Amino acid sequence: MKAGLSKTRQGFVDRVEQLVSGRKVDEELFEDLEELLIQADCGVPTAMELVDRLRDRAKAEKITEGDELKLLLKQEIREMLEQYAQPLKESSATPYVIMVVGVNGAGKTTTIGKLAYRFKQEGAKVLLAAGDTFRAAAIDQLKIWADRVGASFISHQEGADPAAVAYDAVNAARARGADVLILDTAGRLQTKANLMAELGKVYRVVERELGRELDEILLVVDATTGQNALSQGKLFGEAVPLTGIALTKLDGTAKGGIILALGNELKLPVKLIGVGEKYTDLRDFDPAEFAQALFD
DSSP states (O other): OTTTTHHHIIIIIHHHHHHHTTOBOOHHHHHHHHHHHHHTTOOHHHHHHHHHHHHHHHHHTTOOBHHHHHHHHHHHHHHHHHHTOOOOOOOOSSSEEEEEEOOTTSSHHHHHHHHHHHHHHTTOOEEEEOOOTTOHHHHHHHHHHHHHHTOEEEOOOTTOOHHHHHHHHHHHHHHTTOSEEEEOOOOOGGGHHHHHHHHHHHHHHHHHHHTSOOSEEEEEEEGGGTTHHHHHHHHHHHHSOOOEEEEEOGGGOSOTTHHHHHHHHHOOOEEEEEOSSSGGGEEEOOHHHHHHHHHO
């Protein structure tokens, strides 16, 4: 975890240290800190809220030295993250169904592959469904992951109706006795209105065939896209009832502040984070561990 966050640590925490070191706590320092948080992709509302909390605590605890603010900031970041952190839902119903949404290039296929690996390690029978029928490459990539981790696989040919794939996937999961079904979906934002209508349809078909709510509807977001991640969250949240976020490529960004903005502004829990290339580098998001790795 610590290695995966080294860029964020250098780009964010080291700069906080430089900023507060040897300075007195005053309004100018708070304004500089707010600017730094905005640059780190925390977003304006979240940066303002964090600094307001710091200002109140510094006053209440009579803190006058800038160096002491660093510990307060760590505590406030951890608290803000804990507000919206949740693990993947536990469920006794089978199949356990995860629908995965997000723009092309965010890391959907890799996230699905690593999730499948994790469930397989826990002894589950996993079925992957290729619901992104618009790109032949998406179907092929998912098939490669299925073979790699030992999961079953279901697909239609390129250009097929994604809702038909979803329908078949739920019924195949039941017929094959799968414990977990993970459904990939298209993410081409060029045809925004069509895509959102189609995702809504896929969701309704799965829900109808299951006879209950889906267990998870995860939005996969690339941490390196910064504030775009927020607009993606809002957009996909209008199409389907998102249950959480998988934040990928966190090891590739110096601006890890986006993790704060996602929870704080979208009120969505960050459930999984990707901090490297290995199968095991898709982790449950643990705010305490994250804050620790970031600041120490």
